Amino acid sequence: MIAYAFMLPFLILLVMFHTWPVLFGTFLAFNSYNIISPPQWVGLDNFRELFQDEQFWSGLRNSLKYILVVPVIQVISILVALLVNRPLKGIGFFRTAYYVPVVTSFAVVGLIWSWMYQQGGPVNTVLRTLGLASDDRSLLNNPATALLAVMFVTLWKGIGYYMVLYLAGLQNVSQELDDAATIDGATRWQVFWNVTVPGLRPTILVCSLLSTISAIKVFEEIVVMTQGGPAGSTYSVLFYSYSRAFQDFKYGLAAASSIIVALISIVFGLINFRLTRGGRSDA
Template sequence: MTRARAPREAAAPVRSGGTSRRVTARTTALAYAFMLPFLVLLAVYHTWPVLFGTYLAFTEYNVISPPRFVGLANFQRLLHDDQFWSGVVNSLKYLMVVPVLQLASIGLAMLVNRPLPGIGFFRTAYYVPVVTSFAVVGLIWTWMYQQDGPVTFVLQHLGLMKEPHSLLNDPGKALYAVMFVTLWKGIGYYMVLYLAGLQGVPKDQEEAAEMDGATRLQVFWHVTLPALRPTVLVCSLLSTISAIKVFEEVYVMTSGGPVGSTYTALFFTYAKAFQDFQYGYAAAAGLVIAVISLIFGAINFRLTRGGRSDA
C-alpha cells in the first residue's frame, strides 16, 4: 500500500537585493508623489513666508523701495518702544484665559461624555460658536456689551454695575470683556478634543479604582487626568499660542482701544505693517512674538511632562 505524498507548499519567491531596492525606491517615490501637492503648498504658504519674514526683520522695508539691511536696528528700536511692550503685557494678561478655558473644557467634556438623553444636541450646541465667523461673533458681543445691551442690564440688576456703560469703553474692563468672548467661542473646540481623549481612557482602570473605594475626585485625579495628559498638552499649547497671538477679537471689537487697553502684541505688528507700512519693523516684532510663544510652549511641555500619560 503506497502512502500519498503531502502536497508541497509553494515556495515564496526570493527577491534579489537589487529587485528589493527597486521596489522600495518605487514605493518611496509613489509616496512622495502623493505628498508633493501638499509639500508645494507648505513651501509656498508656510516655509517661504517664514524665511522671508525672518530676513525682513533685519531690514528696513516699506514696499516701495527694496529691503535695506539694517542688522539689529529693528530689535534695538523694539527695546525702547513702549507701545510694543504694552502690547506684550496685554498679550501675557490674555494667558489668564488658558487655565480657565482648559478646566471648563475638561468639565464640559466629562459632562457630555455621559449617555444622557439628548446629549448629541448639547454637544452640537456647544460647538456652534466654534464654526461661527468671528466677524459675526464680535458684532453680536459688541452689541451685547453696549450701554443698553443685555450684559449691562444683567450686571446692573445683579448689583455688579452702578451706572450703565459699555464694558468695551471701560479701559479697566475692556480686555477682560474680550477675554470672555474668546472663552465662550473656544470652549466648544477644546471640549471636542477632550471628549475624544476621554474615549481613550481605560474604563476598567476607573472601575477598579472605584471598587477599591476611591472617590470620583480621586479617580479623576489619579486615573482620568494622567490618561488625558497628551490631550492636555495639545490643548494647552494651542490655547497658549492663540492667546499670545490674539488679534481677531481685538480687531473686530475694540481696534486696540479704549486708550490702548486692549492693544496686543500681534495688533501692534498688524498696525506697523498695514497702517504704517513698516514691514521690516513689523517682521522684527513678529519674530519676538514667535520666540515668546516658543518659550511658553516649552513651559507647557515642562508642566505636562511632555504629554506622557505614564509620567
C-alpha cells in the same frame, strides 16, 4: 514615487504659505522695507527701535495678560467634555450646541458680543441687576473692563473646540482603571484626579499649547471688537505688528515684533511641556 506624488500638492502649498513667509519674514526683521524700495540691511536696528517703543511693551503686556484665559478654558473644557461624555438621551444636541460657536465666523461673533456689551445691552442690564456694575457704560468702552470682556468672548468661542479634543482624549482613558478605583472605594473626585487627569495628560499638553499660542497671538477679537482701544487697553502685540506693517508700512519692524512673539510662544511651549511632563500618560 506614487506616495511623493500624492504629497506634492500639500508640500507645495506648505512651502508657499508657511516655509517661505517664515524665511522671508525673518530676513525682513533685519532690514528696512516699505514695499516701494528694496530691502536695506539695518542689522539689529529694528529690534532696538522695538524695545524703545512703549506701544510695543503695552501690546506685549496685554498679550501676556491674555494667557490667563488658558487655564480657565482648559478646566471648563474638561468639565464640559466629562458632562457630554455620558450616554444620556439627547446628548448629541448638547455636543452640537457647545460646538456651534467654534464654526461661527468671528466677524459675526464679534458683532453679536459688541451689541451685547453696549450701553443698555443685555450684559450691562444683568450686571447692574446683580449689583456688579455701578454705571451703564459699555464694557468695551471702559479701559478697566475691555480686555476682560474680549477675553470672555475668546473663552466662550473656544470651549467647544477643546471640548471635542478632550472627548477624543477620554476615549483613551482606561475604563478598567476607573472601575478598579471605584471598587477600591475611591470617590468620584479621586478617580478624576488620579485616573482621568493622568490619562488626559497628552491631550492637556496639546490643548494647552494651542490655547497658549492663540492667546499670545490674539488678533481677530481685537480687530473686530475694539481696534486696540479704549486708551490702548486691548492693544495686543500682534495688533502692533499689523499696525506697523499695514498702516505705517514698516515691514521690518513688524517682522521683528513677530519674531519676538514666536520666541515667547516657544518659551511658553517649553513651560507647558514641563508642567504636563511632556504629555506622558500615567493611566
